Amino acid sequence: MSSTRTTPPSPAGTRRSVRRPGDRVFAGTAKGAGILILVILAGVAAFLVVEAVPALTAPAEDIPGESGLASYVAPLVFGTLLAAVIALLVATPLAVAIALFIGYYAPRRMAQGLGYLVDLLAAIPSIVYGFWGIFWLAPKLVPFYEWLERNLGFIPLFAGPASTTGRTMLTAGLVLAVMILPIVSAISREVFLQVPSLHREAALALGATRWEMIRMAVLPYGRSGVIGGAMLGLGRALGETMAVAIVLSVSGGITFNLISSGNPSTIAANIALEFPESSGIDINTLIASGLALFVITLAVNMLARAIVNRRADFSGAN
Amino acid sequence: MSQTSTAPAPTGSSAPTPRRGERARRVPNWAPWAAFAGAAVVVGALWPLLDLNIALFVLYTVVLGTLAVYLLTRSVEGSRQAIDRLVTCLVVSAFGLAMVPLVSLVWEVVSRGIGRLDGTFFNSSLVGIVGEGGGAYHAIMGTLIITALTTLISVPIGLMTAVFLVEYARGRLKRAITFLVDVMTGIPSIVAGLFAYALFAIFLGPGVRLGIMGAIALSVLMIPVVVRSAEEVLKLVPNELREASYALGVPKWRTIVKVVIPTAIAGLGTGVTLAIARVVGETAPLLITLGITTATNLNAFDGRMATLPVYAYYQLTQPGVPPQFATDRAWTAALVLIILVMGLNVVARLISRFFAPKSGR
């Protein structure tokens, strides 16, 4: 008989108890599934690296453009960041306003339904956004771009010449903004809902107007959550492929001109456009650019999660 | 829309008024409405002068109306109330603005896609089609097969991972997996496609295109969604039920399989359906792993397959001459895709409503 009085009480201290075979198998399977997640993620990185290596070691003239991998990828990285930043700048304030509307302005009974409408934007496939962007949004923006060129042409961003099709970097950014709107607004909504009602009521009891209450109690409390949500949106925008591939008219390198028809492509869109017709070292090059995208989005997402999770620790929701 | 909220709620703004005792005057409830109506009339009158279109008309009306409300409130109630009104107008406009893409997109897809939503579209492929006619039978079947395969791969892995996280895992491993699942939700879909390609290219040589590759790529995207939703739902199962089962001498694994999962089944069904909706419209990973065909291929382990999103993409971007027929097919494919996604969303809501555990209370 194993009386624990004789065994020294270790800090963990638990007796190894009998486990049935069924339990052991089931627990093992569950653990295996969990570990498989780690393996998949590691596999994504590993296989991309393996397939990217030929491009990394190839002589510069073998890479498309014939001036090396770095100068092939650089404009793509630039285009990716530019489109995503435009999307972020447009979407974040809008998403916060929408979250406030649903949380604090819309009539109670309608709020849930309205929230569902915004979520519908997230359900629409990205290819359909591409269709909408090129056929509906882009032509509608042409007069606006012409106006920008006429009146604000002295700003390099709007130097023109304005695209006659509307398939510009700004259009792509706006389509991306619509696409990331639901996730940013959903996370903002979530944090705003967690603002303790005591804080809000205290503000109102002091005679604050609704906006003053929001400025005093809601926004400071939700700030880091909104930042995290925006970062997640940024991650989405960076990796978004089809909408950009369809909407953006690609020709040219790095430029800040947002309304002309000569734009750098984005990494993801470039892969989608080039991959089906590529072979040999070109494919390795595309995979290398994909690896760069993977690293960028991974960094952004990890940062975003760290921000969101740190906030969750403070809110006491767990 | 909900301009009612623009009007001051009696409780909202009356509180400070009597206390201050200096501002007895208030803007009547109908005034903001009147301001916007007036703005509409003014802008409407200027329509011929400014060469307006409907979008600009709405824009000018909203700007002018907001300005009028602000100035009116400022002169009558003071700047604090005026700023409050101003923000209300802005917030409502923001929501209205967000509805513009949704409405225009649905309208655009439906009006352009409805024309070819006919029998031919659903029961013929593109073999031998140059101009008119043809359909997406092969692409629809491809999408169904790939989605089914993806679900078959993702649901067991995702569900078991969720079970592990909720019922077994503890400490550092749990934190690591939770974090990486979060990170995995952020993998760009094109990267998932490249991963599947790289995986198969290493073993089968470059240029390989298979249905199963697409399913694996989509699984990378779907698994984290399934884990997340299943985890949330399993956490909702009360501990009392687990304890009741243990106390009957039921081993832990049987408790999970026969008590915990059945109790959570409605939520799990909803989560899986939404996860399917999420991947069914994915284009980029399928574009580089499956390619496209004109003929029907139902074997996911043999060569290229057509899928609905990729079909739509190629019909739009490489329409042939004259382009009209292919473009029409592309829009119809987009319409079918939207119907599919929305349908799955509705099904998910229905599951959660009708299959929730029956409670007599």
Added chain:
Amino acid sequence: MAKRIDVSDLHIYYGNFLAVENVNVSIEPRSITALIGPSGCGKSTFLRSLNRMHEVIPGARVEGKVVMDGVDLYGSDVDPVDVRRQIGMVFQRPNPFPTMSIYENVAAGLRLNAKRMKKSDLDDLVERSLKGANLWTEVKDRLDRPGAGLSGGQQQRLCIARAIAVEPDVLLMDEPCSALDPISTLAIEDLMTELKERFTIVIVTHNMQQAARVSEQTGFFNLNGVGQPGRLIEFNPTEKIFSNPDQKATEDYISGRFG
């Protein structure tokens, strides 16, 4: 097949926190043993350690011996699942399985363990268990209805029926009446006096009248202060506890001077 339980030198921990200290007690078969004491004194923790439900909580563990039938329940070769089949438990809040009918709830102990049984035998067992829990006449016409649709008192008796359907030797009850109205409570108390013919019953209760009404033996748990471990202060026949306890603390508690 009621059995006797001997507890010796039992220490119960949550992680590194000692919750209950050094319990030595013998629980008699075919009788009702009541455990009383103020909140947080460890009586429920002690009860849960008797059928190894305590260790379900992460980090929870015990030291010492709980011997039934000459076997240490915490022996290294003892499967906790087997222990729980011999020692059933009824919880504070009624917890019928929401996905199962009344019939399935009673049969759950067998069904969940995939015991094969003839339909007629299973019917008999369900009827016998429901009769044993004094619930048969109330539910015999609606056995296929969800168990969650019953009233609180009926649900608790359903849980008792579910517990006795697996034919344990001992029945542990953790404040089984605290969520019930007085009439349902009376029904459960009557039921307990019937059940003690067949089972060893241990009940944790906050209600001293209840302990006085139903039990033969009573144990009084107490703790010196927050953060201190709970201890078994006194264990004696119920009559003695309520009329002439050995310990001053027991008398103070019984007479309502604290707790």
